Amino acid sequence: MGEAAAYADYPSVRTRAMRRGARSVLVYLRTMAVFVVVWALVAHLKSNPVLLPSPLAVMQAAVDLARDLELFYHAWVSFARMLVSLAIASAIAIPLGLAMGLSRTFDRIVDPTIELLRPISGIAWIPLALFIFGVGNALPVFIMTYAGFFPILLGTVAGVRDVDRRLIDAARTMGVPQRTIVTRVVVPAALPSLMVALRLGVATSWTAVVAAELIGAPSGLGYAVEWYRELLMTPQVMAFIAMIGVLGYVCDRLARLLSDVFAPWASR
Amino acid sequence: MHETGVHERALAAIPGHDAAQAPAHERAKLRLQDVGKRFETAGRAASVAVQDFTLDVAQGEFLVIVGPSGCGKTTVLNMLAGLERPTAGRVTLDGVEIAGPGPARGVMFQDYALFPWQTVRGNIGFGLRHGPAGSALSAKERAARVQSCIDLVGLNGSEDKYPHELSGGMRQRAALARLVANEPEVLLMDEPLAALDAQTRLILQDELLRIWGQDRPAASRRTVVFITHAIDEAVFLADRVAVMTTHPGRLKALIDIPLARPRNDATRASPEFQALTQHIWSLIRDEAYRATVT
Amino acid sequence: MSAKGGAVGVHARALGLGFLLPASILVVWQALGMASGNPRTPVPTHVVSSAIDLVASAELPLAILQSLMRVFAGFAVAAAIAVPLGLAMGAFRSVDRNVDPLVESFRPIAAIAILPLAILWLGTGTAAAVMIVAYAAFFPIVVNTVAGAKGVNPTLLRAASTMGLSRLRIVRTVIVPAALPAIGVGLRIGMGVAWTAIVAAELAVGAKAGGGGSGGIGQMMFVFYAYSIELNRIIVCMIAVGLVALALDRLLRLAMRLAMPWSAT
Ligand SMILES: Nc1ncnc2c1ncn2[C@@H]1O[C@H](COP(=O)(O)OP(=O)(O)O)[C@@H](O)[C@H]1O
Ligand SMILES: [Mg+2]
Numbered sequence: 040m041g042e043a044a045a046y047a048d049y050p051s052v053r054t055r056a057m058r059r060g061a062r063s064v065l066v067y068l069r070t071m072a073v074f075v076v077v078w079a080l081v082a083h084l085k086s087n088p089v090l091l092p093s094p095l096a097v098m099q100a101a102v103d104l105a106r107d108l109e110l111f112y113h114a115w116v117s118f119a120r121m122l123v124s125l126a127i128a129s130a131i132a133i134p135l136g137l138a139m140g141l142s143r144t145f146d147r148i149v150d151p152t153i154e155l156l157r158p159i160s161g162i163a164w165i166p167l168a169l170f171i172f173g174v175g176n177a178l179p180v181f182i183m184t185y186a187g188f189f190p191i192l193l194g195t196v197a198g199v200r201d202v203d204r205r206l207i208d209a210a211r212t213m214g215v216p217q218r219t220i221v222t223r224v225v226v227p228a229a230l231p232s233l234m235v236a237l238r239l240g241v242a243t244s245w246t247a248v249v250a251a252e253l254i255g256a257p258s259g260l261g262y263a264v265e266w267y268r269e270l271l272m273t274p275q276v277m278a279f280i281a282m283i284g285v286l287g288y289v290c291d292r293l294a295r296l297l298s299d300v301f302a303p304w305a306s307r
Numbered sequence: 308m309h310e311t312g313v314h315e316r317a318l319a320a321i322p323g324h325d326a327a328q329a330p331a332h333e334r335a336k337l338r339l340q341d342v343g344k345r346f347e348t349a350g351r352a353a354s355v356a357v358q359d360f361t362l363d364v365a366q367g368e369f370l371v372i373v374g375p376s377g378c379g380k381t382t383v384l385n386m387l388a389g390l391e392r393p394t395a396g397r398v399t400l401d402g403v404e405i406a407g408p409g410p411a412r413g414v415m416f417q418d419y420a421l422f423p424w425q426t427v428r429g430n431i432g433f434g435l436r437h438g439p440a441g442s443a444l445s446a447k448e449r450a451a452r453v454q455s456c457i458d459l460v461g462l463n464g465s466e467d468k469y470p471h472e473l474s475g476g477m478r479q480r481a482a483l484a485r486l487v488a489n490e491p492e493v494l495l496m497d498e499p500l501a502a503l504d505a506q507t508r509l510i511l512q513d514e515l516l517r518i519w520g521q522d523r524p525a526a527s528r529r530t531v532v533f534i535t536h537a538i539d540e541a542v543f544l545a546d547r548v549a550v551m552t553t554h555p556g557r558l559k560a561l562i563d564i565p566l567a568r569p570r571n572d573a574t575r576a577s578p579e580f581q582a583l584t585q586h587i588w589s590l591i592r593d594e595a596y597r598a599t600v601t
Numbered sequence: 602m603s604a605k606g607g608a609v610g611v612h613a614r615a616l617g618l619g620f621l622l623p624a625s626i627l628v629v630w631q632a633l634g635m636a637s638g639n640p641r642t643p644v645p646t647h648v649v650s651s652a653i654d655l656v657a658s659a660e661l662p663l664a665i666l667q668s669l670m671r672v673f674a675g676f677a678v679a680a681a682i683a684v685p686l687g688l689a690m691g692a693f694r695s696v697d698r699n700v701d702p703l704v705e706s707f708r709p710i711a712a713i714a715i716l717p718l719a720i721l722w723l724g725t726g727t728a729a730a731v732m733i734v735a736y737a738a739f740f741p742i743v744v745n746t747v748a749g750a751k752g753v754n755p756t757l758l759r760a761a762s763t764m765g766l767s768r769l770r771i772v773r774t775v776i777v778p779a780a781l782p783a784i785g786v787g788l789r790i791g792m793g794v795a796w797t798a799i800v801a802a803e804l805a806v807g808a809k810a811g812g813g814g815s816g817g818i819g820q821m822m823f824v825f826y827a828y829s830i831e832l833n834r835i836i837v838c839m840i841a842v843g844l845v846a847l848a849l850d851r852l853l854r855l856a857m858r859l860a861m862p863w864s865a866t
Contacts, residue, residue: 063698066698066699069699070700070702071702071706090722144618147618148618148619148621150619151622151623158842158843159840159843160843160846162800162804163800163822163838164839165801165804166823167835170835246794246797249714250713250805253808254804254805254808260714264714264717271721273718276717276718280710280714280715280718281710284710287710287711
């Protein structure tokens, strides 16, 4: 019967939503507690701290790494690389996408090249990029820019294409000049799609950065994970893996926040 | 009752029409007793969708509920279907309280709710194959029942099409066939013709009455509760029309439709038909007007 | 000119325009490469001859095959867990509430970050690669399946329940088919990230295990980078990675169309 009631999903009372929010935090904690207990048990039975350290050992490692700021240093390096990469990718992809969305001819010229490059994942560029840039900052930034570029471009093009023709026609019948139509009608109408694209870009470039740093950077979270693996310091490896998850989550939240600020009318 | 005017006088001229006379239908199939439904809505005070709703629907009766949009028609139907529980009063089928959906009460939804991944045949046979309605039947018997329903609604030739390949009228026919294929004792229909164009609508009204069995004796007919916001449709189809008003949704009037069956185009052209339509319109006109300006 | 002729003309011109940019890029690349005077510098003509060499010697096809086997294995594991789990989460709120925290906690961890652990646990061979692929493909599949199962038109669920179907039966007869398009999207995305992940994993294993015998296209690329410095061959591999990605996506798309004859597209 409870399931049948679930069919009627009408907006609920705010207090009830808050109560549900509090309850879902509890459920979250309960699930994670079960996970940690199972992990601790398995670790205890295995009793091999290199293969599977206990949750406590990982906590301890995380606290130590946090205390001497190593955790935050590598996190900051990866995060800064991502910011730079996304800024570059957006600076190229958004104007290009606007132009492709607005001009059929331009789209016909550029689109096939894009479609030829797009299936080649950013990661497949790593060996060539290693050769060109060497090990350093430039390699992960290049790989992330490349990885973030395509989702942002495609989202922009789709957003511009999906603008309701009648909105443009309405503006035109009011005698609004072409350039103003672009800035006042097309861009705002395409913004929600662009914001979704940006989130996707964040996700793909975050995946790419770990791979790039793992292989070809002297710093960053990917580097740190691999460094401690070679030292067989598994608790540290796990602490950094957790940090990759936390920062990935924070980046997604930030992208959503950006969407809420710039396109608050876009419903998720 | 409310306003006595030209319509009341015209109605008085129809033989058999008498507000005081008890309905000819003896046995109550469905019974709503002092039914109320409140919805708890975000932040605001709970909204009362239906209040003090009392109505008996007799075995074999074609009952139509009309009322302006938002007056609670769907809520009443959902309570009859068991999809929604009343917050006050009782809803019973053959004297047994309705606790949830069941195959004895078939529902036809406004947007038909055809399964997009099933062909016409698959949709019609869905309840027979997966529900209790067909559990006593062999595969062959089921197929025969499905075929007879296809014949009944005239969908021959489209049995293997998917819903997206059908016109609105054909989808409506498929939904109707699916409804009758399960042989429910009670048919509950929520504005099943609302999405159709005016001509298709008239044709399907005729078809609906034929399939319901308007030329058969009343005892062998199914009980129907039919919702519409079109008054002429209500008058054409109904034995009785229940008129609802908004805020809260209440039963305003119960009107006997003594038009002879079988009904046809001549019925629509008759002065009695016009008078009944006018009368019902007069009952909800003021409210309908207010609804357009607020 | 007839309307049809016009359309063909437009089409041909569009194609011509599309060739313009890639063709000029190739020409400029070739000219610059030849002008550089360094025989190592990759140019299109050398890329083509390298491609012929690599295919003729069966090196490239074998490497791709090895990577593909890993992808299929990992993908199958991911799908076998993620689809049933996602359906259960989408159909039953209690499952969703209890499992969702776990899924959401691990989802932001990039698959490749797990690689060091996988190597630690399973060595540098196929098992570790399969684990990475399964991890990578799992999340898009489960998330899309949940969304599909939750997004079923509620009227369809009501329709089924008024016909007297049990909840479990409704899952099988309504929720599964209604969620199929979303599951298909999840599988396609999952396959895409699985392929990316295998290349990354093989590259990383190649880089870290000193070119150990893990094989696959990713490792092949790394060997061309680290040992023989054959940039033309690296570019051949990159193109191959792209072509395989494209082929996998087309294949899944086709499979989805065959699995869903009712969908209008
Ligand atoms: N699940 C619900 N939650 C909150 N309010 C509802 C719900 N269902 C219906 N209502 C409200 O109840 C009233 C009656 O709705 P409904 O029965 O759908 O009217 P009708 O079918 O006559 O148009 C409306 O005001 C509607 O907003
Ligand atoms: Mg309604």
